[in-house]
Amino acid sequence: MQERHVTMEARNLTIDFAKKKSSLFGPKEYLRALNGVDFKMYNNHCLAVVGESGCGKSTTARAITKINNVSDGEILYRGRNISEIKAGDELTKYRNDVQMVFQDPFGSLNPLHTIRYHLTRPLKIYYGLSGGELEDKLEQLLLQVGLNPPKEVLKKFPHQLSGGQRQRVFLAKTLAIGADVILADEPTSMLDVSIRIGVLNLxxxxxxxMNKSFMYITHDIATARYFAEETMVLYCGHMVEWGDTEAITQNPQHPYTKLLLAAVPDPSRSIHEKLPTHRSMETPMWSPQMKGCPYAARCPHAKPSCTEYLPEVKEIAPNHYTRCHLFN
Ligand SMILES: Nc1ncnc2c1ncn2[C@@H]1O[C@H](COP(=O)(O)OP(=O)(O)O)[C@@H](O)[C@H]1O
Ligand SMILES: [Mg+2]
Structure with missing residues (x-):
């Protein structure tokens, strides 16, 4: 077992997006997509980022890959502040070390090129492989991601593979590039249910x-249990509950985490049982001027203090935290 160390760390990560102005002379308004987010990722570990659409999951991953600018706070990769990685070899290396896997594996592979082309390019460019060495490495990569027989798979075009197979090719590509941290943004949500578990297992x-660090972005908290040691539940760009996945899924404390877990389909539930209801289906948009708990408008336990100030962090148990006025 490899020794555990921090690969990626976010401190007080805050991201604002400028909204379209409603009038030419009015003040500039911002949407706060992430508000004071802190997390650590480790080698050999996965951090699940869970929450419904619009809560800031993809923004988190895009900030790590330097697609989104950070408004406040910082992101450190192996101790290096990524805002200082600006150009040249260091940026190229960072872009190779930190890879994203997307929802749609078809969109991330070029339909005009074979699987051989997709995997050969990084092996040639970054490792200078050719001839027999290249062939051995291609075969090894495809076997590592469970694509068999490699010689047949190499000849195929993306459209000749299933969604699950394409996602495996893309994962092989991250290995070919030599990724250290892999940010998987809803990587199985476009796959058939029967295929998903195989990709999660891979x-x-x-x-x-291979000692990789994973971020697993999902709206499905149930799958986080299969795959992630740590979980962070986001609501409206705020961390509402985070820490050990087992504790969060088995002993949820925040009303929003409880709602997410209650909404997971349970095959043993009868059709006569009442499903949990939301107070409001819309996730509110947060802005820098807003205060209080972002979940207050929807929370069945809301009290006046909930709309006045953000709850303090409460440690429920070692490596299990929440921000909720029920505990303040
Ligand atoms: N480039 C952008 N410009 C403006 N608003 C954005 C941009 N990217 C994301 N947002 C907004 O930020 C919020 C979080 O988005 P996102 O991180 O994509 O959510 P998720 O991945 O959890 O569904 C949403 O309200 C979204 O509309
Ligand atoms: Mg997203």
Missing amino acids: MNQMKHE
Whole structure:
């Protein structure tokens, strides 16, 4: 077992996006997509980022890949502040070290090129492989991601593979590039249910056997249990509950985490049982001027203090935290 160390760390990560102005002379308004987010990622570990659409999951990953600018706070990769990585070899290396896996594997592979082309390019460019060495590495990569027989798979075009197979090719590509941190943004949500678990198992294997760090972005808190040691539940760009996945899914404390877990389909539930209801289906948009708990408008336990100030962080148990006025 490799020694555990921090790969990626966010401190007070805050991201604002300028809104379209309603009038030419009015003040500039901002949407706060992330508000004071802190997390650590480790080698050999996965951090699940969970929450419904619009809560800031993809913004988190895009900030790590330097697509989104950070408004406040910082992101450190192996101790280096990524805002200082500006150009040249260091930026190229960072872009190779930190790879994103997207929801739609078809969109991330060029339909005009074979699988051989997709995997050969990084091996040639970054590792200078050719001839027999290249062939051995291609075969090894495809076997590592469970694509068999490699010689047949290499000849195929993306459209000749299933969604799950394409996602495996893309994961092989991250391995070919030599990724250290993999940010998987809803990587299984476009796959058939029966295929999903295989892709999650493969990522689990990459995490453990190849010592990778994963961020697993999902709206499905149930799958976080299969794959992530740590979980961070986001609501409206705020961390509402975070820490050990087992504790969060087995002993949720924040009303929003409880709602997410209650909404997970349970095959043993009868059709006569009442499903949990939301007070409001819309996730509110947060802005820098807003105060209080972002969940207050929707929370069945809301009290006046909830709309007045953000709850303090409460440690429920070692490596299990929440921000909720029920505990303040
Ligand atoms: N480039 C952008 N410009 C303006 N607003 C954005 C941009 N990217 C994301 N947002 C907004 O930030 C919020 C969080 O988005 P996102 O991180 O994509 O959510 P999620 O991935 O959790 O569904 C949403 O309200 C979204 O509309
Ligand atoms: Mg998203």
